[in-house]
Amino acid sequence: xxxxxxxxxxxxxxxxxxxxxxxxxxxxxxxxxxxxxxxxxxxxxxxxxxxxxxxxxxxxxxxxxxxxxxxxxxxxxxxxxxxxxxxxxxxxxxxxxxxxxxxxxxxxxxxxxxxxxxxxxxxxxxxxxx
Numbered sequence: 001x002x003x004x005x006x007x008x009x010x011x012x013x014x015x016x017x018x019x020x021x022x023x024x025x026x027x028x029x030x031x032x033x034x035x036x037x038x039x040x041x042x043x044x045x046x047x048x049x050x051x052x053x054x055x056x057x058x059x060x061x062x063x064x065x066x067x068x069x070x071x072x073x074x075x076x077x078x079x080x081x082x083x084x085x086x087x088x089x090x091x092x093x094x095x096x097x098x099x100x101x102x103x104x105x106x107x108x109x110x111x112x113x114x115x116x117x118x119x120x121x122x123x124x125x126x127x128x129x130x
Contacts, residue, residue, distance in 0.1 A: 013128075014077075014081065014128055014129070014130075015077060015128075016128070017124055017125070017127055017128025018073055018074065018076065018077055018084050018125060018128040018129065019074070019128075020121075020124050020128070021070075021073055021084075021088055021091075021121045021122065021123070021124035021125025021126070021127075021128050022070040022071070022073040022074045022087075022121065022125060023070070023121065024070075024091075024117045024118065024120050024121020024122070024124060024125075025066050025067070025069050025070030025073060025087070025091050025117075025118055025121035025122060025125065026066070026067055026070035026071070026121075027117055027121075028063075028066055028113075028114045028115065028116070028117030028118035028119075028120075028121055029063035029064065029066040029067040029070070029114065029118070030063065030114070031112060031113045031114030031117055032112030032113060032114055033046075033062065033063070033098070033111055033112050033114045033115050034046060034052045034098070034102070034107075034111055034112065034115075035052055036112070037052065037053075037054055038063060038114060039061065039062050039063025039066055039114045039115075039118070040058055040061050040063030040064060040067070041054050041055060041058075041061060041063070042054070042055065042061055042062045042063060043055040043060065043061060043062070044060050044061055044062050044064075044065060046062055046098060046101060047062055047065075047094060047097040047098055047101065048097060048101070049101065050101050050104055050105045052101075052105075062094065062098070063114070065094060066091065066094055066118045069087040069088075069090045069091050069094075069122075070087070070091075070121065070125075072084075072086070072087040073087035073088060073125040073128075073129070076125075076129055081128075081129040081130060082129065083129070084125055084126075084128055084129030085125070085126050085129030085130060086129075087122075087125055087129075088121075088122045088123065088124070088125030088126030088127070088128070088129060089122065089126055090122070091118050091119065091121055091122020091123075091125060091126075092119060092122040092123065092126065093122075094115075094118055094119075094122070095115055095116075095118055095119035095122065098111060098115055099111070
């Protein structure tokens with residue numbers, strides 16, 4: 001009986017952490033990232049080259065990538081958790097790539113709240129997938 005309640009508690013914790021992490025990834029996509037530009041309007045090139053410009057097409061934005069990983073984390077609930085861990089890891093990678101580009105440009109300001117939400121959501125999703 002104790003084993004069954006432990007597995008239910010483990011599953012509930014996994015679901016809760018996954019949903020919190022996915023929420024961070026998804027909400028972070030709509031918050032400001034760099035120079036007041038929200039992630040869903042920031043060109044995806046900001047992750048691999050020093051171009052911090054607005055993009056009119058949502059499907060080629062950095063925020064769309066974060067949004068896709070947030071949805072992938074939720075889909076990972078249907079698997080053993082490896083998809084959720086992968087989505088969380090990629091959320092962390094988004095954060096690191098943007099920081100590298102900001103460092104290379106010599107930016108004197110920190111990135112906006114959206115990037116931090118993506119990072120935190122990625123961390124929580126990665127933990128929740130395990």
